[in-house]
Amino acid sequence: xxxxxxxxxxxxxNVLVNSAYRGDSSRQGWTTExxxxxxxxxxxxxxxxxxxxxxxxxxxxxxxxxxxGCVELKKNEGKLYLGMLTVRPTLQxxxxxxxxxxxxxxxxxxxxxxxxxxxVISVRKELIDWYMRHGYTxxxxxxxxxxxxxRFGQPKMKLExxxxxxxxxx
Numbered sequence: 001x002x003x004x005x006x007x008x009x010x011x012x013x014n015v016l017v018n019s020a021y022r023g024d025s026s027r028q029g030w031t032t033e034x035x036x037x038x039x040x041x042x043x044x045x046x047x048x049x050x051x052x053x054x055x056x057x058x059x060x061x062x063x064x065x066x067x068x069g070c071v072e073l074k075k076n077e078g079k080l081y082l083g084m085l086t087v088r089p090t091l092q093x094x095x096x097x098x099x100x101x102x103x104x105x106x107x108x109x110x111x112x113x114x115x116x117x118x119x120v121i122s123v124r125k126e127l128i129d130w131y132m133r134h135g136y137t138x139x140x141x142x143x144x145x146x147x148x149x150x151r152f153g154q155p156k157m158k159l160e161x162x163x164x165x166x167x168x169x170x
Contacts (some may be wrong), residue, residue, distance in 0.1 A: 001059050001061070001062050001063070002059050002060070002062075002099065002100065002103045003006070003059070003060060003062065004057055004058065004059060004060070005047075005051055005058040005059065005060045005067075005070065006039055006115065006151055007048050007051050007052065008050040009047075009051070009058075009060060009067060010044045010047040011044045011151070012043075012052065012067050013044075013047045013060065013067060014042065014043055014044040014046075014047050014085055015072065016067055016068075016070065017041050017042055017047070017084060017086045018040050018041050018042070018086060019039075019088070019089060020032075020041075020086045020087060020088065020089050020092075021033045021034075021041040021086070021151065021168075022034055022037065022038075022039065022040060022041050026089055027089075028089035028090050029036070029087070029089030029090070029092035030093070030126060031087070031089075031092060031094055031124075031127055032089075033121070033124075035156070036121060036123065036124075036155065036156055036157065036159060037153035037154060037155055037156060038153060038154045039153040039154045039158060040153065041084075041153060042084070046099060049145075050072055053074075055074055055075045055076075056072065056073065056074045057072075057073045057074075057107060058070060058072050058084075059070070059071050059073065059100060059103055059104070059107070060076050060114065061087075061096050061099060066077075066089055067150040068087065068088045069086055069087040069088065069091075069094055069096045069097065069099075069100050070084065070085075070086050070100070071083075071084065071085045071086070071100045071101075071103070071104055072084040072085075073104055073107055073108070073112065075111050076112055078112070078113060079108075079113050079114060079116065079117055079153075079165075080107065080111060080113040080115070080116045080117075081109040081116075081118065082101075082104050082116050082117070082118040083118060083119075085097060085100060085101070087100075091120055095134060097130075100136065101134055103117060105168060109168060110152055113168065113170060114167065115165050115166055115167045115168055116136075116165065116166050116168065117139070117163060117165040117166075118131070118136070118163070118164050118165075119143055119161035119162065119163050119164075120161060120162055120164060121145065121158050121159050121161060122142065122159070122161060122162045123159070125142075128162065128164065131164050132164070134166075135166045136164040136165060136166045137164060137165060137166070138161045138162055138163070138164055139162075139164065139165050140163075141162070142160050142161065142163070143158035143160065143161040143163065144160055144161075145158075145160055145161060147162065158163070
């Protein structure tokens with residue numbers, strides 16, 4: 001089941017997101033950033049802030065009262081930004097990410113958005129390829145990895161983002 005996250009979910013979502021992106025636990029899945037960044041991906045306060053931010057929706061995927069996945073969605077100039085797509089590392093490859101992507105597309109259409117876009121670290125080829133298999137295309141736009149907030153991790157090398165976008169059918 002996919003529903004909107006609430007502030008009370010922030011601690012559980014924090015554990016999930018950090019387990020999927022950073023540290024040894026993230027190496028159990030294929031979406032790890034552990035070789036690219038040290039530190040945490042986000043903290044519970046950051047997640048609570050996202051949930052409370054007007055125009056931002058955090059969807060959660062639940063089975064048996066456990067949060068197994070999530071995705072951040074933010075409306076921006078008629079498009080929907082997709083970020084922090086997360087699936088528990090031991091369950092990656094089982095369709096949860098695809099279900100969250102489909103839910104994001106549904107949310108984008110409900111909000112009247114023409115497309116969904118995202119930024120992905122450019123060296124994450126497998127992840128970029130996965131999004132491309134789901135209809136996203138590279139826009140050619142690149143952005144610097146310019147986070148100074150340690151909640152987003154400390155790069156182990158020079159990083160940059162590429163932007164992907166999927167146009168939505170009306």
